[in-house]
Amino acid sequence: MAFNHLPAGVHDALGPLSVLPVTHSALMAKNHRSDRPPATASVRPSPRMVLDRLSAGESRASRITHTEHLPPREGRHAVWPDRIRSEVIAAVQDAGIEHPWAHQALAAEHALDGQSVVVATGTASGKSLAYLMPVLSTLLDGSEAPNGRGATALYLAPTKALAADQRRSVKHLAGPLGNAIRPAVYDGDTPVEEREWVRQYANYVLTNPDMLHRGILPSHPRWSSFLRALRYVVIDECHTYRGVFGSHVAQIIRRLRRLCARYGSDPVFLLASATAADPSVAAGRLTGLPVKEVADDASPRGEMVFALWEPPLTELHGEKGAPVRRTATAETADLLTDLTVQGVRSVAFVRSRRGAELISVIAQERLAEVDRSLVKRVAAYRGGYLPGERRALERALHSGELLGLAATTALELGIDISGLDAVVIAGYPGTRASLWQQAGRAGRSGQGALAILVARDDPLDTFLVHHPEALFQQPVESTVLDPDNPYVLAPHLCAAAAELPLTDEDMMLFGPAAEELLPQLEAAKLLRRRTKAWHWTRRERAADLADIRGEGGSPIQVVESGTGTLLGTVDAGSAHTAVHTGAVHLHQGRTYLVKDLDLADSVALVEEANPPYSTTARDTTAISVLETDVEVPWGQGRLCYGSVEVTNQVVSFLRRRLITGEVLGESKLDLPPRTLRTRAVWWTVTEDQLDAARINPEILGGALHAAEHASIGMLPLFATCDRWDIGGVSIPLHPDTLLPTVFVYDGHPGGAGFAERAFHTARSWLTATRQAIASCECEAGCPSCIQSPKCGNGNDPLHKRGAVRLLTELLKGAPDTAG
Secondary structure, three states, rough: EEHHHHOOOOOOHOOOOOOOOOOOOOOOOOOOOOOOOOOOOOOOOOOHHHHHHHHOOOHHOOOEEEEEEEOOEEEOOOOOOOOOOOHHHHHHHOOOOOOOOOOHHHHHHOOOOOOEEOOOOOOOOOOHHHHHHHHHHHHHHOOEEEEEEOOOEEEEOOOOOHHHHHHHHHHHOOOOHHOOOOOOOOOOOOOHHHHHHHHOOOEEEEEOOHHHHHHOOOOOOHHHHHOOOEEEEEEEEEEOOOHHHHHHHHHHHHHHHHHHHHHOOOOOEEOOOOOOOOHHHHHHHOOOOOOOOEOOOOOOOOOEEEEEEEEEEEEOOHHHOOOOEEOOOHHHHHHHOOOOOOOOOEEEEEEHHHHHHHHHHHHHHHHHHHHHHHHHHEEEEEOOHHHHHHHHHHHHHHHOOOOEEOOOOOOOOOOOOOOOEEEEEEEOOOOOHHHHHHHHOOOOOOOOEEEEEEEOHHHOOOOOHOOHHHHHHHOOOOOOOOOOOHHHHHHHHHHHHHHOOOOOEHHHHHHHHHHHHHHHHHHHOOEEEEOOOOOOOOOOOHHHHOOOOOOOOOOOOEEEEEEHHHEEEHHHHHHHHHOOOEEEEEEEOOEEHHHHHEEOOOEEEEEEEEOOOOEEEEEEEEEEEEEEEEEEOOOOOEEEEEEEEEEEEEEEEEEEOOOOOOOOEEEEEOOOEEEEEEEEEEOOOHHOOOOOHHOHHHHHHHHHHHHHHHHHHHHOOOOOOOOEEEEEEEOHHHHHOOEEEEEEOOOOOOOOOOOHHHHOOHHHHHHHHHHHHHHHHOOHHHOOOOOOEEOOOOOOOOHHHHHHHHHHHHHHHOOOOOO
16 A cells, blocks of 8 residues: 655745834835934834733743844945946935945846846845846946937736736836836736837846746747847746746746847846855756856844744644644734734744735734624635735735735745735745745834744644744755756747747757657657758647646636636646535635636636535545666665656545544545656665564554655754655555565656655755654654645554654664765
């Protein structure tokens, strides 16, 4: 029987929090200094005072396992680079910025020298101004050209909201420059009638990788004048381009560079990230170019208090009688309610769309009991909303109309939400980089800031709140991406050939793997070689071959059955687990039940309801080894890395009581299986090792299964992933290895680099896994150590002590070079 776990669809790392209020925009007043305190400082309690109020009472105080204090830091100014136009300097000074920080000036100098550069400084350190100084100055130069369009610049953001926010900021900053700077957003929400104006007249186009891939590059003849004049490409929040998504974006950037060369331009790339390890290496891998690094943060930072918060155990018992902690969802809803009552402007970051909706609903219900006027001052913000809903929420957040927001990572990035006092993070977001990015959203107006990490009932969360050094004394993770992944590269070669026939000279741009793939693409009748070039042969759009966000096809439309109203969308890869028949679906604070999921027509029909439960899908998984790339002896055992095929099927769903998480029942589902070819790390043990670890056949399955669950939970400490990016299978006798085997695999076609990272850090990774299990207080296993929220086998069987003994024996044979 196989036991599986499937993936779903630091002080310097935190960086500065500016010391005075932000006006209009996050990029405007980062550098503004004054002897006067903010106007609201007298009514704003300190972060320590806010935390004391939240933790008042013995039961609440005991939930704080650690408090970290990040002291304020002074800033270091520099002089304006002499090649920046005086009009640009004057406009920036009008916005309240007298002098740039040293890192801003250095980055601008690199850009003006024609060198691609990555600015990797903390949240709210003014990275936007670092790249806007040279961009605006160059665009202003170009506006005076006697002929032609003049210089242009392209801005890439991972989300539509961030691009729209940056346009507002640029428009305000460039206001004194008149019509010389013409910023415009070009994305899926841009009205058709505006698109032609953007192509012909905008000189600063703000978009996202999706629109660049599907809209701009395939239509490059219509963008020829823009591309011919392209001087700068800004890539904001570049740390988000990791894994398979990052690999796709790397190839999109190579296609952009190829077309620019065709039109005679060679743009400089300006990248920004608040949280990145080895930023120049990651930026070089993303762009395919040498990139200068500016990482010495010279901006000031306000005080931050960061608390680790563990919900208490309840009297309830879960699967196999395991003790159950109060959910992070319920705890976060309480904290958001209390912060709102205190008048503290806050955002609660939640991992799932459903969680964001649920927290806002619970907070609104509790606020209604205190003061009904506060109910409308809390809302949810997540992906899948319609454009008008997103824009309205962003405006309400900017204006201060909203006091509290429960948000997914759609709001994690550099959208200006200045004025926040506190951030509550419901569950470790998967990486230290994302944790610090979310925490840094508070304090952006210069006041002190409070951040609280609320632990979920999960091995990694439990480990972290009791081992604060793993958060506060470790650097952020390296960005993992693999542009040579054949599942990524092949469709982009087709897209590139459709844009311009591929030649031998292009192979250097796309990397060594490209040449090997071309004959395969020809055999598949996707490309055809004519004379010296490869051509796209089909009538379909080649760009449609690449699913850059790994969503697995067309999004599922969520439609209200009674009215036909489109509520939003769910990506195809999540449909089986999120909107299966019988699922509970939350949207804008309203609860719906899914009546029917029609995969053929990509529609989920829902009706409004008010069930007293949430739903969680269950699945089964089988795995086979296709090819073993590396095999390393670990004593008698083996550690391996290679290619596998995973077959998964959602078979049922659980109904869980709201707030407590108590299981109310299980219903069967009839959904088709899905197959995934990907990369995996796996380890085997021998009979002798089992004997030494006192593992008999009766507990072997439970020991392997428990070790698998815990290792998946711990891998995010060692790779830029979260547990939903990866999956696992454990089998007492696997047909390919003929031994007890545990697999951990990437949840993306072709792999994402996470399993490879696990292979190279295996000793440290599995040592931490063993420690997490052994140090848990529970008797026989719980969600804090070996139980998994996504287990397809109902967390049965599991054997906690057997897992500890098994990992102890395995690690005895780990070579010194194994991580």
